[in-house]
Amino acid sequence: MTEIRLAQYFYLVTSTGTRHRYQNFFVSEPRILDGARFDFAPFRAEGSTANLNGDNGMVRVLFPNVEFAIKLVEDGDGNRLSELTLTTQWLNAALAPSRTYQERYVGIGASYSDTTIELRYRTAMDSVGATFPGRTLTRGLVGPLPLNADLVLQ
Amino acid sequence: MANFPSIKPTARSFQLGQYPVKTYRAMSGAVVRRSFGNKAFGYTLDLQFENVPEATVNTIIDHYNGQQGGTIGFAIATAVFTGYTVTLQGKVRNPSGIEWLYAEPPSVSSVIKGISTVTVKLVGEMR
Secondary structure: OEEEEEEEEEEEEOOOOOEEEEEOOOOOOOEEEOOEEEEEOOOEEEEOOOOOOOOOOEEEEEEEOOHHHHHHHHOOOOOEEEEEEEEEEEEOOOOOEEEEEEEEEEEEEEEEOOOEEEEEEEEHHHOOOOOOOOOOOOHHHHOOOOOOOOOOOO | OOOEOOOOOOEEEEEOOEOOEEEEEOOOOOEEEEEOOOOOEOEEEEEEEEEEEHHHHHHHHHHHHHOOOOOOOEOEOHHHHOOOOHHHHHHHOOOOOEEEEEOOOOEEEEEEOOEEEEEEEEEEEEO
16 A cells, blocks of 8 residues: 655745745644744645646645635735745655655736635746747737737738 | 533543545555545544433533534533543543534433433534
């Protein structure tokens, strides 16, 4: 039988510079990671928490709709352009870390429901778009500048 | 948070909590178990207070209403665990990081005038 024990560490720097640190495995036990204290919070990360392809993957982090989680959104302009470092830690049977993987994301928004706050992120590497680096429109591509909003790529 | 009333039950049943583990089974039948946390949850404690006077019934009902039913957690008085050693009480009465809640409304059945039997079902959940 295979056993998996995963602890996730959520480190968010909002666009206004406020820092939030939470982990979701050790209930009511603050943990230290890279010299910083992570309090327990019952959150869940959904989506691709590790990606080697840089294909602008999306991750959703779900928190209960309680006061501290509302701050995650309100402190950072609706979770826009916040920076998330999500660390996944594999634990051994003694609950000591055996392997760690870290991924970074950029906030793209949030939504509320009665019970849940959903924070949405995309991978920081190429958050400007899936075709990073973005294409540049030149006169050679566009042709004569149009008089209306219709661009025709040639 | 008001403690559960200090009343000795006539019957008591306790079940340990379970750990947050999810099991995935491959088509081969092999099993992978993923652990989501390091604490147990969902302890249950069933108490019965047989042939108690109306005052005791009122005390339990008042406590139930004071905790807004299963909304506000509480601790349990040692009298409820009469008969257990201190060591066992520590594991049963105050499991680490657990608070008790009403799992369902207490039920009261009348025996004779002024005497009733009350059944209380509690659940221990993470704070």
